[in-house]
Amino acid sequence: MRLIISMFCLVNIISCTKAQKQTEMSVNKGNSVALVELFTSQGCSSCPPADELLANLIKEYNDNQQVIAISFHVDYWDRLGWKDPFSQRVFTQRQRNYVDKLDLRSAYTPQMVVNGKYEFVGSDKSALQSALKKAQDDFSKVSVKNLMAKESNDAISVSYEIDGKMDEDQVFLCLISPKEVTSIKRGENGGRILTNTNVVLQMSEGLNNSKGTYDFKVPESKKNDLAIIAFISDKNSMAVKAAYMTKLE
Structure with missing residues (x-):
């Protein structure tokens, strides 16, 4: 009888230990966020496969905040036959x-x-x-607590709040177009129709406050619903510590 009771207790201990480990793993996994940045150009013939890979990643993690993917269109291809309508010097500088x-x-x-x-x-x-x-092991003590965006007249007003202590961190806000389809007239991709996803249209400068607001201009060529992405990165190393995405209200 004692042997049976001892075995029963041992089984319970093992079960509890396994359950505890599973809970700890799920909690830890929830604290990790992967921000995927693609630097691309519609003028680059090697870029469409990468654009497609990013699109498949976004589809795979549909609205899953643990993986957030965006595309920055650089401008150094613009002089080679096709000016990418989404390219900006600030995105090129980020890559540099x-x-x-x-x-x-x-x-x-x-x-x-x-x-x-x-x-x-x-x-x-x-x-x-x-x-x-x-990136699953990139745990952080800071996170994006609240992120809201509203469009009114010609402005998109974004408010954010960071949970945790910001040391040498900065907050960046990005205005995103989830999908853009472009007919390429010239350059290396001339004659093709390209699809780009989560295209960064505008990006804030690095914000140092843990709570604040920022206004974007409503794009003149707005065709689709827009979204906002906020991410926190170390000012010195550029390592990303947290990210969050929300749609416009």
Whole structure:
């Protein structure tokens, strides 16, 4: 009888331990966020496969806040036959900042950067999967607590609040177009119809306050519903600590 009771207790202990470990794993997993940044251009013939990989990633993690993917269109391809309508100098500068921080030889397209730390050729699916796996261990003490956006007249007003202590961190806000379809007339992709997803249309400067507001201009060529993405990154290393996405109300 004592043997049976002892075995019963042992089974319970093992079961409880397993349950505790599973709970801890799920909690930890919930604290990790992967921000995937694709640097691309409609003028680059090597970029469409990366654009497609990003689109498939967004579809796979549909509204799952643990993986957020965006595309920055750089402007250094614009002089080579086709001016990308979504390209901006500020996006090129962001990529060049990564060149410095990650000790790279030069900027290139397509390039993906995950959590500001893991970079690779943007069409490399296995490298993306490896980076996402590493990002599961990127835990942070800060998170985006509240993120709301409203459109009125010609402005999109965004309010945000950060949970946790910001040390050398900055908050960036991005106005996103979930899907853009463009008929390319010239350049390396001339004659093709390209689809780009989660295209960054506008981006704020680095905000240092843990709570605040920011206004975007309503794009003149607005065709689709828009979204807002907020992410927190280290001011010095550019490592991304948290990210969150919301749709306009």
